[in-house]
Amino acid sequence: MNKLITNKLILVAILPLLLQSCFTAKTYERPSVATENLYRTDHLPKDSISFGSVSYKDLFTDAYLKTYIERGLQNNLDIRIALQNIAAAEAYVKQGKAGYLPTLNAAANATRTARNSENGQFGALFTQPYNQFEMSGTVSWEADIWGKIRSTKRASDASYLQTVAAHRAVKTSLVAQIATTYYQLLALDKQIAVTKETIETRSKSLETITALKEAGQENQVGVDQTAAQLYSAQSQLLDLNNLQYQAENTLSILLSEAPQNYARSSLDEQSLSSKMQLGVPALLLRNRPDIMQAEYGLVNNFELTNVARSNFYPSITLSAKGGLQSLEIDNWIDSSSIFANLIGGLTQPIFNGRKIRTAYEVAKAQQEQSLLNFKQALLTAGKEVSEALYDYNIAVEKEVFVSKQVVALKRAETNSEELLNSGYLTYLDLLTARENSLNAELNLVNNKFAQLSATVELYRSLGGGWQ
Numbered sequence: 001m002n003k004l005i006t007n008k009l010i011l012v013a014i015l016p017l018l019l020q021s022c023f024t025a026k027t028y029e030r031p032s033v034a035t036e037n038l039y040r041t042d043h044l045p046k047d048s049i050s051f052g053s054v055s056y057k058d059l060f061t062d063a064y065l066k067t068y069i070e071r072g073l074q075n076n077l078d079i080r081i082a083l084q085n086i087a088a089a090e091a092y093v094k095q096g097k098a099g100y101l102p103t104l105n106a107a108a109n110a111t112r113t114a115r116n117s118e119n120g121q122f123g124a125l126f127t128q129p130y131n132q133f134e135m136s137g138t139v140s141w142e143a144d145i146w147g148k149i150r151s152t153k154r155a156s157d158a159s160y161l162q163t164v165a166a167h168r169a170v171k172t173s174l175v176a177q178i179a180t181t182y183y184q185l186l187a188l189d190k191q192i193a194v195t196k197e198t199i200e201t202r203s204k205s206l207e208t209i210t211a212l213k214e215a216g217q218e219n220q221v222g223v224d225q226t227a228a229q230l231y232s233a234q235s236q237l238l239d240l241n242n243l244q245y246q247a248e249n250t251l252s253i254l255l256s257e258a259p260q261n262y263a264r265s266s267l268d269e270q271s272l273s274s275k276m277q278l279g280v281p282a283l284l285l286r287n288r289p290d291i292m293q294a295e296y297g298l299v300n301n302f303e304l305t306n307v308a309r310s311n312f313y314p315s316i317t318l319s320a321k322g323g324l325q326s327l328e329i330d331n332w333i334d335s336s337s338i339f340a341n342l343i344g345g346l347t348q349p350i351f352n353g354r355k356i357r358t359a360y361e362v363a364k365a366q367q368e369q370s371l372l373n374f375k376q377a378l379l380t381a382g383k384e385v386s387e388a389l390y391d392y393n394i395a396v397e398k399e400v401f402v403s404k405q406v407v408a409l410k411r412a413e414t415n416s417e418e419l420l421n422s423g424y425l426t427y428l429d430l431l432t433a434r435e436n437s438l439n440a441e442l443n444l445v446n447n448k449f450a451q452l453s454a455t456v457e458l459y460r461s462l463g464g465g466w467q
Helices: 002-022 063-075 077-100 148-214 220-254 281-287 289-310 355-422 427-461
Strands: 103-113 116-118 124-126 130-142 315-326 338-347
Touching: 063 077, 063 148, 077 148, 148 220, 148 289, 148 427, 220 427, 281 289, 281 355, 289 355, 355 427
Parallel strands: none
Antiparallel strands: 103 130, 116 124, 130 315, 315 338
C-alpha cells in the first residue's frame, strides 16, 4: 500500500514535465514593418551610421550648452519621475522571477470549541468545551505547464524595458529642448544687439534732421517720420527683451532651477562637429526611444495574451503541509503532535461567468492596439526626420539669398542717403530703405537659428540625445 501511494506521488510530481509538450504560449516575433521610404528623399541613405547615434557631448561644441545639458539630465523633474517609473517596474521584474519558486506560509492558531447535545424538553445543553493548538507551515508550487508563469515574467520584463525606453525618450526630448532654447537665447542676443545699433543710428538721425529743420532745410514731416522709426525700433527692442526673459525662464524650468540669467556665448561662434548622416531608416527601430517603447508595449501585451490563453487550461499544484497539533498546550511541542500531508491538485475552469473568455478577448484587442501604436510611432518618426531634414536644407539654401538681401539693402540705404542729399529722393525713401535693412538683418539671424534648431530636431528625430 505504501509503495502504491509513493508511486502516485511520484507520478503527480513528474506530470508537469510530461505535459511540457503541450506548451501553449507563443514566442514573440517582431512584426514586419516597411521602412524603405520613411524619409521621403531622393537620396536614400545606404550607410549604417546614423547622426542620432552620436553622443551630445561629441555633437555640441559650446561649453555652456554642454554644461546646461548635463545639469538638466541630472536635475530635471521629468527625468527623475521617469527614474521612479523604472524603479517600480524593476520591482515587478523581481516578482516575475519569483513566480517559478514555491510559496511558503506559516501559521499558528488556538481554537476553543464547544459542542451541544439535545436534552429533551430542556433543549440544547453545551458540553464541556475543548481546546486545539496548531502551528504549521505550508509549501505550495504550481507547475508552469502552459507557460503562464514564463509569459508573466516576460511581460514584466517588457514592461521594465518599456520604462527604460521612456526614460531615454525623456532624455532625448530634454536634450533637444535645452539646445533649442539655448540657441534661441543666442539668436535673441544677436537681434537685440542689431536693434540697439539701429536705435543708436536712428537717434543720431533724429538729432540731425531736427537740427536741419530748425535751420529751415527740412520740414516737420521728415522729423516725425524719423522719430516714428526710432520709436518702432525701441518698441521692437522691448519685445525682444521680453522674449529673452521668457526664454531664460524656460531654460530654468528645463534645468529645474529658479529663474535666473544664464551665461552663454554668441550665435556666430556656433558650429556642430558631426556630419548629418541619416543612416538607413531601419536604424530608427533601435535608435529612437519612443519606437522602442512602443515595441516593448507590444511585447508586454503579447505575453499577457499568452497568460490569458493559458487560463483556459487546467492548473496543477503540489502542496505540502506540516506542523504540530495538540489538544493540550503542554503537549503542543511534542513528537506525538507532529503531522504532515502532501496534496496534488488539478483545477480546470468550467463555468465562471465568461470571465476567462472576456479577459482573453480584451488581451487580444490590447495586443492589436499596441501593434498599431508601434506602426504609428514608426511612421511618425519617419515624418519628423523628413521634415527636419527638409527644414535644414531650406534654411541652408535660404541663407544665401537672405545674406545677399542684407548686402543689397545696406547698399540701398547708403545710396539713398546720397541721393537724398542730391535731391533725387524723398526722406521717406531713405526711411523705407533703413526699415528694410533692419528687417533683413533680423531675418538673417532668424535663419541662422532655423538652421541650428532644424539640426537639433533632426538629431532628436533620429533618436539622438540618450546615448
